[in-house]
Amino acid sequence: MPYPALRIAVFVLLLAQPACYRNAVVVPRPDPVTEWRGQTVHSLFWGLIKSRDPVAQDCAPSNGLDRARNTTNFGFALLTVVTLGIWSPTRLEWRCARLPRVENGNMN
Numbered sequence: 001m002p003y004p005a006l007r008i009a010v011f012v013l014l015l016a017q018p019a020c021y022r023n024a025v026v027v028p029r030p031d032p033v034t035e036w037r038g039q040t041v042h043s044l045f046w047g048l049i050k051s052r053d054p055v056a057q058d059c060a061p062s063n064g065l066d067r068a069r070n071t072t073n074f075g076f077a078l079l080t081v082v083t084l085g086i087w088s089p090t091r092l093e094w095r096c097a098r099l100p101r102v103e104n105g106n107m108n
Contacts, residue, residue, distance in 0.1 A: 038093030
């Protein structure tokens with residue numbers, strides 16, 4: 001690519017990609033009560049130092065998670081590779097669950 005502006009534009013577009021990889025934990029019958037919420041967390045020095053675990057806000061009164069996922073994007077992956085794993089950011093996201101319904105004495 002002969003033009004520096006074009007190189008920069010391609011690089012920025014690559015960094016803006018939504019996800020390189022994604023892992024999720026799902027339930028057999030999903031019934032979320034909220035949209036996706038999340039927080040970016042950082043792990044430093046190969047996990048020796050890490051951010052505080054995020055608190056899933058607004059999950060009252062059920063206090064349960066319907067689904068959780070861990071995502072990264074090209075920028076996070078590149079940062080992890082360039083720093084040889086010294087700094088590794090990732091995005092944790094979750095959806096809160098509804099209260100279980102009780103019908104005829106059975107929870108559904």
